[in-house]
Amino acid sequence: MTIFNNWDVVAQGWYIACASRSLPREQARSVELCGQRLVVFRGVDGRVRALDAYCPHMGTDLGIGRVEGNQIRCFFHHWAFDETGQCQNIPCGEGIPPQAQVRAYAVTEQYGFIWVYPDQVAPEGLAEFDELRGHPIVCQADRAFERNCHHHICMMNGIDAQHLQTVHRLHVQMNLSLQQNQTGTIVDFTLHGQFPATTWREKMGRQVLGPTYTYAMRYAHGCLGLLTVMKNVRLVPPLHMIYAYTPVAPGRTRIQPIYVTRQRQGLGGWLVSQLLLGLTRLAYYLLRDEDGLIYDHIQFSPQALLPIDRPIVAYMQYVNRLEPSIWSRVPPRSAADRTQIPVNGQP
Numbered sequence: 001m002t003i004f005n006n007w008d009v010v011a012q013g014w015y016i017a018c019a020s021r022s023l024p025r026e027q028a029r030s031v032e033l034c035g036q037r038l039v040v041f042r043g044v045d046g047r048v049r050a051l052d053a054y055c056p057h058m059g060t061d062l063g064i065g066r067v068e069g070n071q072i073r074c075f076f077h078h079w080a081f082d083e084t085g086q087c088q089n090i091p092c093g094e095g096i097p098p099q100a101q102v103r104a105y106a107v108t109e110q111y112g113f114i115w116v117y118p119d120q121v122a123p124e125g126l127a128e129f130d131e132l133r134g135h136p137i138v139c140q141a142d143r144a145f146e147r148n149c150h151h152h153i154c155m156m157n158g159i160d161a162q163h164l165q166t167v168h169r170l171h172v173q174m175n176l177s178l179q180q181n182q183t184g185t186i187v188d189f190t191l192h193g194q195f196p197a198t199t200w201r202e203k204m205g206r207q208v209l210g211p212t213y214t215y216a217m218r219y220a221h222g223c224l225g226l227l228t229v230m231k232n233v234r235l236v237p238p239l240h241m242i243y244a245y246t247p248v249a250p251g252r253t254r255i256q257p258i259y260v261t262r263q264r265q266g267l268g269g270w271l272v273s274q275l276l277l278g279l280t281r282l283a284y285y286l287l288r289d290e291d292g293l294i295y296d297h298i299q300f301s302p303q304a305l306l307p308i309d310r311p312i313v314a315y316m317q318y319v320n321r322l323e324p325s326i327w328s329r330v331p332p333r334s335a336a337d338r339t340q341i342p343v344n345g346q347p
Helices: 151-159 161-167 200-209 268-293 307-320
Strands: 015-019 028-033 036-042 048-052 065-070 070-073 087-089 106-110 115-116 137-141 145-147 175-180 188-194 213-220 224-231 239-249 252-262
Touching: 015 028, 015 036, 015 239, 028 213, 036 115, 115 268, 137 268, 151 188, 151 213, 151 224, 151 239, 151 252, 151 268, 151 307, 175 307, 188 307, 239 268
Parallel strands: none
Antiparallel strands: 015 115, 028 036, 036 048, 048 106, 065 070, 106 115, 137 252, 145 252, 175 188, 188 213, 213 224, 224 239, 239 252
């Protein structure tokens, strides 16, 4: 079974449900996520829970119910469910039937958003930047937007070395290094090369930034991209941005950009952090519109790939090793299926 560019498969991974600030304490809301209707609610303890939205009694949306303590109570007949999805109270009933339960999901809050994993227990946390791990961070979310293609296609943009020259006119020869984690859910693409010095702009950039350029793209679960630019250059520390991808409907993908930097102390540190977030946003907008023209009008077909497209092939192979989630519209595959990596057009 091919996972890459397949609208019937939702891979196991972390997906954005809503902004953290949109869910106050002791409030609930229903959200549409990857074709599923969920209820997310914040208990009196401040933690967020996520369940399938529809009450197993008569199908009322739990999102219109009320939060009591750390449970959600249905608006219709007041059945109350805990964070595991198990009904704990039926005011008008005699006992609780075994069918009185809904599916529960793992939840985390990070980067200013509430993220849901399509299983009750997530084997891994949300991906992080190595340079920022263990440090307090500052985040700035940009406006989400949509593209007319599968998010697997959008995600390849960051490792397509050819288009840096053809679309963005950046004549940088890139060398690729590739590293994958033990579980196969995260893959790191690092591209590095020498700044050219043929035009006056290139020569000036070489003098200011240094002779070499490196950027890294970390892909997690085939639905999250962590991009680091300006690595190993003069004057400017690395800039970090996150692309969170969510399939909206066949043919539509929502992309949430998030800019991230390390939190610094004092007023001066705050100003530096804000400057770096602004530079990250600027770098993003310099490239976004030209790329959008491509990905809003694409019918991807990997039938004539070249040796320079090796990162694209590696990315497709990585995606096809991921695990389908219970939100997929296809049955789970066997271990034998996972050994097959159906990628056409390998150079």
